[in-house]
Amino acid sequence: xxxxxxIRKIKRKEKExxxxxxxxDNSGKTTIVxxxxxxxxxxxxxxxxxxxxxxxxxxxxxxxxxxxxxxxIRSYWRNYFxxxxxxVWVVDSSDxxxxxxxxxxxxxxxxxxxLSGASLLILAxxxxxxxxxxxxxxxxxxxxxxxxKTRHWNIVGCSAFTGEGLLEGFDWLVQDIASRIYxxx
Amino acid sequence: xxxxDGASSIPNSIPPHPSDSSLQKKHASVIERLANRNQTRLExxxxxxxxxxxxxxxxxxxLVRFSDSKRAIESDLAQxxxxxxxxxxVRSHLDGISASISDLEKLVAETxxxxxxxxxxxxxxxxxxxxxxxxxxxxxxxxxxxxxxxxKGTKKDTKSESKDLGLGNAGSMLTNKQQQxxxxxxxxxxxxxxxxxxxVKNFKGSDVGEFSLSGLSSCEVKLIGSIRALFIHxxxxxxxxxxxxxxxxxxxxxxxxxxxxxxxxxxxxxxxxSDFYLxxxxxxxIEDSSSVRFAPYCVSYEGIEEDLKDASLxxxxxxxxxxxxxxxxxxxxxxxxxxxxxDERIDTVKISSTAG
Numbered sequence: 001x002x003x004x005x006x007i008r009k010i011k012r013k014e015k016e017x018x019x020x021x022x023x024x025d026n027s028g029k030t031t032i033v034x035x036x037x038x039x040x041x042x043x044x045x046x047x048x049x050x051x052x053x054x055x056x057x058x059x060x061x062x063x064x065x066x067x068x069x070x071x072x073i074r075s076y077w078r079n080y081f082x083x084x085x086x087x088v089w090v091v092d093s094s095d096x097x098x099x100x101x102x103x104x105x106x107x108x109x110x111x112x113x114x115l116s117g118a119s120l121l122i123l124a125x126x127x128x129x130x131x132x133x134x135x136x137x138x139x140x141x142x143x144x145x146x147x148x149k150t151r152h153w154n155i156v157g158c159s160a161f162t163g164e165g166l167l168e169g170f171d172w173l174v175q176d177i178a179s180r181i182y183x184x185x
Numbered sequence: 186x187x188x189x190d191g192a193s194s195i196p197n198s199i200p201p202h203p204s205d206s207s208l209q210k211k212h213a214s215v216i217e218r219l220a221n222r223n224q225t226r227l228e229x230x231x232x233x234x235x236x237x238x239x240x241x242x243x244x245x246x247x248l249v250r251f252s253d254s255k256r257a258i259e260s261d262l263a264q265x266x267x268x269x270x271x272x273x274x275v276r277s278h279l280d281g282i283s284a285s286i287s288d289l290e291k292l293v294a295e296t297x298x299x300x301x302x303x304x305x306x307x308x309x310x311x312x313x314x315x316x317x318x319x320x321x322x323x324x325x326x327x328x329x330x331x332x333x334x335x336x337k338g339t340k341k342d343t344k345s346e347s348k349d350l351g352l353g354n355a356g357s358m359l360t361n362k363q364q365q366x367x368x369x370x371x372x373x374x375x376x377x378x379x380x381x382x383x384x385v386k387n388f389k390g391s392d393v394g395e396f397s398l399s400g401l402s403s404c405e406v407k408l409i410g411s412i413r414a415l416f417i418h419x420x421x422x423x424x425x426x427x428x429x430x431x432x433x434x435x436x437x438x439x440x441x442x443x444x445x446x447x448x449x450x451x452x453x454x455x456x457x458x459s460d461f462y463l464x465x466x467x468x469x470x471i472e473d474s475s476s477v478r479f480a481p482y483c484v485s486y487e488g489i490e491e492d493l494k495d496a497s498l499x500x501x502x503x504x505x506x507x508x509x510x511x512x513x514x515x516x517x518x519x520x521x522x523x524x525x526x527x528d529e530r531i532d533t534v535k536i537s538s539t540a541g
Contacts, residue, residue, distance in 0.1 A: 025435075042449075046468070094413075161432070
């Protein structure tokens with residue numbers, strides 16, 4: 001009867017998943033969350049702080065924590081790590097200049113022990129913009145191959161503007177978390 | 186008007202037969218009762234009004250709730266430290282504490298929209314302190330257990346490793362090629378490293394995604410037509426006038442510049458002594474900037490109205506003055522930015538599409 005099995009028991013009852021969305025500013029985190037929830041995405045201000053959305057997805061309840069990505073508030077990300085089941089790292093695939101920043105912030109995040117059990121979904125966003133890097137190119141730049149072998153991860157190209165790829169990504173994430181936590185029922 | 190209110194009927198209830206003493210007595214008691222009721226109702230409404238009048242009542246009740254749970258968690262932690270529970274129960278105990286901390290965090294999140302920002306920061310700080318002490322306690326009580334915990338994780342993961350390999354397969358085909366080279370070689374469309382030039386770009390009819398302006402000094406840049414995203418980096422003493430940007434504009438490291446631009450989102454980082462004439466659908470933000478001034482959009486070229494309308498930027502939103510400063514999270518005006526006085530603003534910039 002370890003800690004894990006207790007957490008499993010509690011979560012199985014509630015069918016809840018805690019998802020943390022992070023990434024550099026201007027990557028489209030809030031737009032993705034609103035798009036998935038079918039809300040209007042035409043007026044979105046840069047996130048000062050964080051938003052929480054509870055979304056019923058398939059048979060699960062997702063608590064999505066969308067945390068602002070401006071440099072000033074990145075140091076507060078760590079306040080949201082506890083009990084995270086799924087980590088969504090959002091990349092602006094058209095922002096070539098800051099890919100280095102993007103990589104180092106992601107590397108820092110993955111060192112975090114409290115996130116070591118979380119499934120990682122990388123969304124290569126803004127695929128609709130001409131000139132954006134493909135998910136394969138993003139995977140290479142972020143050197144995802146070198147990731148710790150125990151990590152469950154996947155990279156999916158998407159566009160929060162058109163909605164393409166979002167469900168594919170979240171389907172994978174939810175399935176992966178479910179198979180870990182609920183041991184497939 | 187018929188008024189059924191008990192209190193107002195008092196004047197009408199003068200007994201018709203004052204001679205009947207028992208009836209009179211009864212009347213008197215009824216009147217007294219009614220008066221009492223009226224009195225309590227008045228008192229109630231006064232207290233209710235004073236409650237709703239003080240906007241801080243909800244904040245106060247939050248603070249009470251917060252400090253109650255905080256104290257409970259702290260005493261749990263202290264209890265644990267003084268008399269550690271049975272080794273077999275340590276984990277569930279710590280897990281319980283961790284759950285109450287995250288409940289507390291949730292409470293802050295739920296109430297954050299009406300709390301003063303100071304309270305939000307203070308509560309988040311105490312939460313992270315609680316987490317820290319939980320972590321400390323965790324490593325104190327479970328140094329060895331932690332190891333076995335990890336061990337279990339790797340055991341489980343041998344099973345999933347094959348899956349990981351499968352997932353990564355698409356990427357592994359690329360690993361043989363050289364790292365990093367790909368995105369450096371691929372230059373996105375843009376204007377780079379110019380000095381003292383007038384640069385006009387017409388995007389009409391062409392399908393441009395993102396566009397970059399970088400490393401410019403003393404240049405005048407005019408962009409006609411709409412694009413999806415604009416990146417601006419390292420500009421000195423430049424003037425930049427653009428048509429609509431349908432996605433977002435990201436500005437980093439500019440000094441002594443003038444910008445006139447329209448977009449859905451605008452983020453300004455490391456800007457100094459610069460003026461921004463904006464039309465923006467959401468709130469523009471600044472970070473690590475100082476002496477930046479804001480005014481409404483003022484660009485015109487042939488067909489700009491249509492371009493703006495197509496980009497959902499046809500109407501002035503007034504957001505050009507709703508600037509959020511991420512370095513100044515307080516209710517009082519940030520010292521880093523100001524509204525540009527009307528008599529200091531430039532005239533509308535007319536771009537002729539034939540120029541340049």
